[in-house]
Amino acid sequence: MAFDLLTYQHVGDKKNSDFFEEYRVKIYERRISSGLEQLLGKMRGVVIQVETGDANGYLEELYLMSPYRFVAGYRSTTHNIYVLVSEDRFPRIFVIEPLDADFEDDVRRLNMIYPMARSKPNARYIGEIYQSKDIKETCKVLESHNIRFEYQGDTENPLYTLDAFLFTVPSDFTYNRVGYTESDFEDYDSLQLGTPFDLSAEQLASLERQKEAGKEAGIQRLLTGIDHMATRILAGEREDAILEFLTLSNYYFWGAYNIHEMNSSTNVNRNHNVQDDKESPAKVFTANNTPSFVNSFDNLPMPTEDFVRNYGRRMHHIAYEVTDGDHPSGMKNVDYVVGQLRTLGVPFLAHVVGECKDDPDLKQIFSKHSKYSILITEYVERCHKFKGFFTRQNVASLTAAAGSDERYVHGHVFD
Ligand SMILES: [Fe+2]
Structure with a gap:
């Protein structure tokens, strides 16, 4: 039987307010009437930022603890971007590493507020990227629902305003961003993430050791x-x-x-x-x-x-x-x-x-x-x-x- 968003009865014993139940259904209805429900697809990528100099260590960790493997690297004006894939599965992982240890954007500004986040001020899970059939239309619909997006020139990290992506500003409730893309994430060059780079022989050898x-x-x-x-x-x-x-x-x-x-x-x-x-x-x-x-x-x-x-x-x-x-x-x-x-x-x-x-x-x-x-x-x-x-x-x-x-x-x- 097909899943019916509007009549689905959620499970569990946590009590929700009447406000929550009312707006949950209203939001589903609005997703359908605005076309958003049809525009959006599966989660295709997740973005994680690490401290300058930590990408190699993080990749080594992922090679041992996860099925993710490096497939492409790009250097933007501010970051090294490492694309990782788990066989042919989604989501892809984008590990981003500022080129300059003093790089500052929302990540650092948020992390510096919290006592245990300060020692790695640029390390943070950034957000997921969802498939969209049309990111311009997605932006238009969601802006009419008072969602805020990043525009070129607004961000220190150019990743969030590339043509291939649409990213919200960090949520006030979760500090995570939500991103959208029309790309199938098969041709990474087409994302125009930056200048392609290869890992050094030494880096490849250390990753290979972890994999083995x-x-x-x-x-x-x-x-x-x-x-x-x-x-x-x-x-x-x-x-x-x-x-x-x-x-x-x-x-x-x-x-x-x-x-x-x-x-x-x-x-x-x-x-x-x-x-x-x-x-x-x-x-x-x-x-x-x-x-x-x-x-x-x-x-x-x-x-x-x-x-x-x-x-x-x-x-x-x-x-x-x-x-x-x-x-x-x-x-x-x-x-x-x-x-x-x-x-x-x-x-x-x-x-x-x-x-x-x-x-x-x-x-x-x-x-x-x-x-x-x-x-x-x-x-x-x-x-x-x-x-x-x-x-x-x-x-x-x-x-x-x-x-x-x-x-x-x-x-x-x-x-
Ligand atoms: Fe869990």
Whole structure:
């Protein structure tokens, strides 16, 4: 049966306001009537900025921890741009690295506000790029909905105003941008990202070593594409952040679950045009249930709110799916992958959570955050065709593990 955006009943036990429910449907209706629903397609790319000099280290990390491989490099007037591909899958990854360590744009200005983001002032997940049939029309429609876009001359980084792209300004609710392109991302030269460059023999050799290490450990063939990506936001902005994303995309609000133990909720948005989320990864928003300043009344945990206070609203993790199955060594595949990565020196937060016995279930784990991108990598195995995005117990354990790694000590407040 075809998916009906307007009558879909979302799942979960997190209570939403009447305002949210009213505008959720109004936004869907407006997407259809304005033509936006038909203009927009799947997620085609994600953009991640790293500090000057960190791109090589980040690529090495991706070669070991992900299925992504370098396919093209370009130098713009301000950045090195590395295009990475996971077999023939989407989204592509664009790693951007300022040429000058003192480069300053919105990324640095935002990062400098937050105590734990300052040490890597240019490192930040930037945003996703979605397919559009017509980016000029997309701009026209969304501007009539009061969405702001970057225009030539407005940005220090020319990437955001290339002819091939349309990018919003960073969202006030998530600090992520949303981009659009008409390109099929097959001919990278046509994007006019800058002057092409090749990696040095030394860089290629170091990436090859990482790839071989992953291959020898037997983990590469078990890593598939991106399953979901999770952004952390403030308690009071949960509904606005979701509604804004629904305004900007062709995703739908799948549902939200309350994670009582961690005083937070997990809010999942999916693309209804794909059968497999890896074709257009789910967008998850995580927010505390109560803001930090009232938390001391009940002394509940608040790792999500603390993360935002420490690092700013931002993408928190990118999750890769591990092929479901029992590894010949006797473990589930995700346990095997994580065990091998640990042996190769990749640090993880706590242990794999989830049972995965005879019933559909989920096994998940968080790595420590990358020192290059500040992003956590999640590995997830959907056992026996588990359909959902999480189990409440898993999320509580993962959130607790990440929280204890993101502490900031200041005055009497130990975040
Ligand atoms: Fe996740």
